[in-house]
Amino acid sequence: MSERSIAVVGPTGFTGGLVVDALLRRGMAVRLVGRSLDRLTSVAARHRNANPELCPVLEWERERIAEVLVGCAAVVSCAGPFVEAGRPVVEGAIAARVPYCDSAGEQPFIRWVYEQQNDAAQSAGVAVVPAFGFDYVPGDLGAAIAVDGLGPLRRVDVVYAVQAVGTSVGTRRSALGMLRAPCLQRVDGRLVVERLGARRRQVDAGFATVIAGSFPGGESLMLPRHLQVDTVITHVGLPGMLSPAGRWASVLPRVLSLPGLAPTLDRLVGRGAAGPGARARAGRVACHVEVEAEDGRRRAVLVEGTDPYGFTAAALAELATRMARGNVDATGSCAPAQVVDARGFLSATGYTVREVTPAG
Incomplete structure (x- = not known):
């Protein structure tokens, strides 16, 4: 492997481990970046033939992270929760002039990347692409496909649906933070709290x-970067009581914000399974994207597949490989549709897309 390494920040978690596997399958050299040398060594032991580099970072700050990223061809960050651990990695990648992508799902972090890191990334000549996983690549790329030929849009509705629920420890911790934060949607050209x-x-x-x-998704922040659109609403449909459409949705954020409850919940989510089981990963998932043009025309597409975590790993590994090989020309803070061809990329990562009847 003569190519420069791709850094994986947070390779010891469930998603990070899948990203390492996906990169090595593509024949890429990998540099493992994290806080614990022991845990990095454990990951490397599973890939002895690949001989990945180990780079422990004891001080989680921009300067130290930039030092270990120097010389890399790209960086994939899976170190969450991103609202707590993500910012130094973005800043370090920009300082080291290394293209960056991540598996973030938290709306406040995505907004920070778009609004506060775009100029720095452009000046450094690198692309910074947050939330490049199952949340929220299907919604962003689905909208880019559905809009073809319609012109300016009045509205986009995105619905994520899963057949079976299964989460990693990292996802559960990030979800707690998301539920405590304001839920933003784009309505009539403005971000509003709902x-x-x-x-x-x-x-x-x-x-x-x-x-x-409705759910605080990334599309309200992503789509206006490459589409002319007034209103963008993201929805999530889950089986059982976990769905945002359920009765608990209106009260849960207030309950989670009760004083003293956060440490207890953080401990509880860490005690569950490290990642989803085989049944959940094999279950079907879909993203229904419907767009409405200013003249009233509507079009909908359905992006379909299985295993959201497998898709996230494949998407990040594919984008990072393209970045490493100089196949991404964009610079600045970018939405998915600004760095890849929508149909081709979904196909390359194992998901299908078809036009369906609008839901109305």
């Missing part, structure tokens, strides 16, 4: 008819 589940939407997700509730 309660979780304030809106409901019913769609045919292919495997079932799903009722989803």
Whole structure:
């Protein structure tokens, strides 16, 4: 492997481990970056033939992270929760002039990357692409496909649906932070705060008819970067009581914000399974994207597949490989559709897309 290494920050977690596997399958050299040498060594032991580099960072700050990223061809960050651990990695990558992508799902972090890091990334000549996983690549790329030929948009509705629920420790910790933060949607050209589940939407997700509730997704921040659109609403439909469309949605954020409760919840989510089981990963998932043009025309597409974590790893590994090989020309803080071809990339990562009847 003569190419320069791709750094994986946070390779000891569930998603980070999958990204390492996906990069090595592509024949890429990998540099493992994290806080614990023992845990990095454990990951490296599973890949002795690949001989990955180990780079422990004891002081989690921009300067130290930049030092270990120097010389890398790209960096993938899976070190969450991103609102706590993500900023020094972005700043370090920009300082080291290394293209960057991550698996973030937290809306406040994505907004920070777009609004506060764009100029620095452009000056450094690198692309910085947050939230390049199952949340929220299908929604962003699905909208880019659906809009073809329609012109300026009045509205985009995105619905994520899963057949079975399974999460990693990192996802659960990030989700707690997301539920405590304001839920932003784009309405009439402005970001407005709405309660979780304030809106409901019913769609045919292919495997079932799903009722989803509004959720603080990334599309309200991403789509205006490459589409002319007034309103963007993201919804999530989950089976059982976990869905934002359920009765608990209006009260859960307030409960999670009760004084003294956060440390207890953080401990509890860390005690569960490290990642989803085989049944959850094999379950079907879908992203229904419907766009409405200013002249009233509507179009919808359904992005379908399985295993959101596997998709996230494949998407990050594919983008990082393209970055490392100089196949991404964009600079600055970018949405997914600004760095890849929508249809081709979904196909390359194992997901399908088809036009469907709008839900209305």
